[in-house]
Amino acid sequence: MSPIYLDHAATTPMHAEVLEAMLPYFTEKFGNASSLHGFGRESRIALSRSRDRLAALIGCSPSELVFTSGGTESDNAAIFGAAARYGTDKKHMITTQAEHHAVLHACEQLEKRGYEVTYLPVDEYGQVRMEELSAAIRDDTFLVSVMYGNNEVGTLQPIVRIGELARERGIAFHVDAVQALGLLPIDLAALPVDFMSFSAHKIYGPKGVGALYISGRISIPPYLVGGSQERKRRAGTENVAGIVGFAKAAELAVGSQHHNRLHVEMLRQEMIQAFTRELEAGAFIVNGHPTDVLPHILNVSFPGANTETMLMSLDLEGIAAASGSACTSGSLELSHVxxxxxxxxxxxxxxxxxxxxxxxxxxxxRTAAQKTATISRRIRNRN
Structure with a gap:
């Protein structure tokens, strides 16, 4: 049997058209985009076109996009940038207990610097309660950071309602949209969001490149210094090939968004139905919100069958799955989500x-679900 890859939330294979778009910028179009000669201008043009293309796809101005090394840097830049913007005047931010560690660990760093962070609880489906968020806001709150869709259980957050509340209270709002781009509509001209983080390798683009949207309503000091790149907000020679690939991947993903969403929703539903056919009642439990959920993520528990044993057995059968975030699934700790x-x-x-x-x-x-069901039965019976 050919291997079956069911870990697209961790990373995706690069689309052939993305690779084709990138290749020239590794070879004959290799110039530094900051150089004044023809080689540099060629790269600068490619960089500008890619920024324009991505901005048009997500409904913002090209000047509001900063290219980064990925989602983690984008999350960090938003949080540390928002904190630096207010200096010592405001030293409180709000996030949730179910965020990606790129946000949670950044918050922990802020706490070490004397900031206060409120980690909001979530309900049994993984959603934040609006009344608890509203009650947590203080006079010195400078930022709310809540992800669009959870990378482990897929639960969507009410980002429009959160953003409207934050805007009413004069607080900046950051959204990690790494899992949402290409599957959910994103129009930053309409969304009440001040920062939004993206990553290319989640949408069939290259690893090592991402973007941070910074609303024109807000400004942050440079978080990397040493050059004038990215409008002096992030110094360092731009990853032109990666940025070209990111823009192409976004063009393909957003252009086929409706079809792609319907397709992965169909696959998700098929796996649930297959488990229903293959397993007795109570032998599997779907985690996360039943309807407000990313279409490509399915988190399932098999009570009586240990996660690590299940994953090892699936791998031996050629099925790649995960226990949670790719950044932490190498750990034996239980999911914080x-x-x-x-x-x-x-x-x-x-x-x-x-x-x-x-x-x-x-x-x-169907094949993956049947093998998963067989493995879970075997482990339960052994125990």
Whole structure:
């Protein structure tokens, strides 16, 4: 059997058209975009066109986009940049207990510098409660940071309502949209958002490149110094090939967004239905919100079957899945997201994240579900 890759939330294979667009900028079009000669101008033109293209796709001005090394840097830049913007005048921010570690660890760093952070709880589906968010806002709150869709369980957050509340209270709002780009509509001209983070390798683009939207309503001091790149906000020679690839990947993903969403929704539903056919009641539990969910992520627990044993057995069968975030799935610790949802221990210790891609078919999903069901039964019976 050919391997079945069900970990697209961790990373995606590069689209052939993306690679084709990038290749010239590794070879004959290799100039530094800051150089004044023809080689440099050629790269600068490619950089500007890519920025224009990406900005048009997400509804913002090209001047509001800063290219980064990926989603983690984008999250860090928004949080540290917002903190630096207010100096010592405001030293409180709000996030949730279910955020990606790129946000949570940045918040921990702020706490070491004397800031206060409120980590809002989430409900059993992973959603923040608006009344708790509203109650947490203080006079010295400078930022709210809440992700669009959770990378482990797929739960969507009410970012429009959160953004409207933040704007009413004069607070900046950051959204990690790494998992949402290309699957959910993003129009930054309409969304009440001040910062939004993106990553190319989640949408069939290259690793090592991302972007941070910084609203024209707001400004932050430079967070990398040593050059005038990115309007003096992020110094360093631009990754031109990567940026060209990112723009091409975004063009393909957003251009096929409706079709792609319907396809991965179909795959997700097929796996749930296959588990329903293959397993008895109570042998599997779907985690996350039943309807407000990213279409390509399915988090399932198999009570009585340990996560690590399940993943090892799936890998031996040629099926790639995950226990949670790719940044932490090498750890044996329980998912902080599932803990924040206050799920039973048996559910947390048996959770698997399956995440689907545009090029997969129903037969692959049926095969993977059947093998997963067989493995979970075997482990439960052994225990």
């Amino acid at each position: 599932l803990r924040a949802m206050h799920l039973p221990e048996s559910v947390m210790r048996s959770a698997i994240r399956f995440s689907f891609g545009f090029t997969q078919n129903l037969e692959q999903i």
